Amino acid sequence: MSGEEEENAAELKIGDEFLKAKCLMNCEVALILEHKYDQLQQMSDDPRNQVSQVFEKSLQYVKRFSRYKNPDAVKQVREILSRYQLTEFELCVLGNLCPETVEEAIAMVPSIKVSCAHFLLWCL
Structure with a gap:
């Protein structure tokens, strides 16, 4: 992103490297x-495989x-949302x-109002 452009997530001005x-x-x-x-717990006999505090806090x-705990639900959420460009x-x-x-979705992600009419119809 050039120095002249200001980042704005509402307009998806977040930098090419982030968009890609x-x-x-x-x-x-x-x-x-x-x-x-x-995996680390299974190899806990080896002190090099101890879980760091940062790792534990990130996991927590x-x-x-x-919102979704079940692996199938997680996959399904991505699949459904991926349909809407x-x-x-x-x-x-x-x-x-x-x-x-829909209003809440647009308030959170204003760019979908312009770029994703199909998603908005799905929400209705």
Whole structure:
């Protein structure tokens, strides 16, 4: 993003590198970290495999703010939201925040009002 442009998530001005990046919802990160945590616990005899405090706090955070716990539900949420030509950023914000109305979704992610009429129809 050039120095002249100001970042604005409402207009999806968040930088090309971020727009092209693969984003993960909190529930997806929770599944990944839980899997890694289980692996580390199985190898707990080795002191090099101890779980760091940062890792534990990260896992606690994403678990606390994950709306979906079941791996099948997590996959289904991404599949459904992927149908509506959302950017990764939009998809993850909506997947994390779970708006209950169209108005709430637009307030959280204003860019979907312009870019995603199909999504808005699905919400109705």
